[in-house]
Amino acid sequence: MLATGRRPRSAALTLALLNVPMTVVNNPVWAAHGGQQRKQYLSGLVRGLSLGGGLLLAAADLAGKPSWGWRVSNAREHRSELRQAKAHVKDRYSD
Incomplete structure (x- = not known):
């Protein structure tokens, strides 16, 4: 292998x-x-x-090639950042 x-x-x-x-x-x-x-x-x-x-x-x-643990952690981190960015954009244009 x-x-x-x-x-x-x-x-x-x-x-x-x-x-x-x-x-x-x-x-x-x-x-x-x-x-x-x-x-x-x-x-x-x-x-x-x-x-x-x-x-x-x-x-x-x-x-x-990072380990699976790092990949999962990194994906969660990116999802969290995306949610924060979407919330920021939504708050900015909802006025």
Whole structure:
């Protein structure tokens, strides 16, 4: 879904939430035997957490498309301003 652009924020958040535990489980730095294995696990852990961070950024990125909450709030605000403007015009010409 993220690649096709359908609900990208939800898809990115889901992938990020799945990525973090999988990264920790697949790279058990604490169970490494020897310096080379520890380096491999640590490299995989950093890489996985970096990808998770990128996914979280993608989940937070609005790319010019505000959230539904903002859209609803903005629409209410504009309706309120329109009502006030109409009332002002009506009062002005009703004299």
